[in-house]
Amino acid sequence: EDQVTQSPEALRLQEGESSSLNCSYTVSGLRGLFWYRQDPGKGPEFLFTLYSAGEEKEKERLKATLTKKESFLHITAPKPEDSATYLCAVQTSGSGGSNYKLTFGKGTLLTVNP
């Protein structure tokens, strides 16, 4: 069974204090790894898709990287508006996988204090 584990569960940063969130996965046949942002009372909002080890994507203060076992979401000089829950999800081709189904981790709750 595909598994996605995110750490830490919660992270509190001061504004400007850079850090990284981790997503480790155990899957059979990774098709893609996805990062989403979720604000309270809202649905997941797409950030990045990574397909192969070594790939990197950037958007404003966020940078996502992928290895064969894990992905990191690096946050550089965060601002209070970056506070949200960050979700990692995988799309797989193994048993139970498909081109339309995502397996999510539990998320990391990021709080950035001014």
Added chain:
Amino acid sequence: NAGVMQNPRHLVRRRGQEARLRCSPMKGHSHVYWYRQLPEEGLKFMVYLQKENIIDESGMPKERFSAEFPKEGPSILRIQQVVRGDSAAYFCASSPAAGINYGYTFGSGTRLTVV
């Protein structure tokens, strides 16, 4: 261009009642996916539907839960005889073609509370 619309946003039901959750996909999207987010858990896939067809319901409990996506109107997730363990946030997503890589967009969810 409105996004994926879900209603109601909040729903309170007594044990044993029925809950109906609605999802109107984005304009031009004919593929709908339902996920459930239990407290302290990640989102879990429930069911994938196209217009008038259930494609994959492997994540949906066999009893009390059903889903439909009629030719006209929104997709409906129906939970009969709700129990406390059904309390969760239910999200739907839609896409214009089959697959996550085709603009898979989530709605804001329905928060179901069973009392």
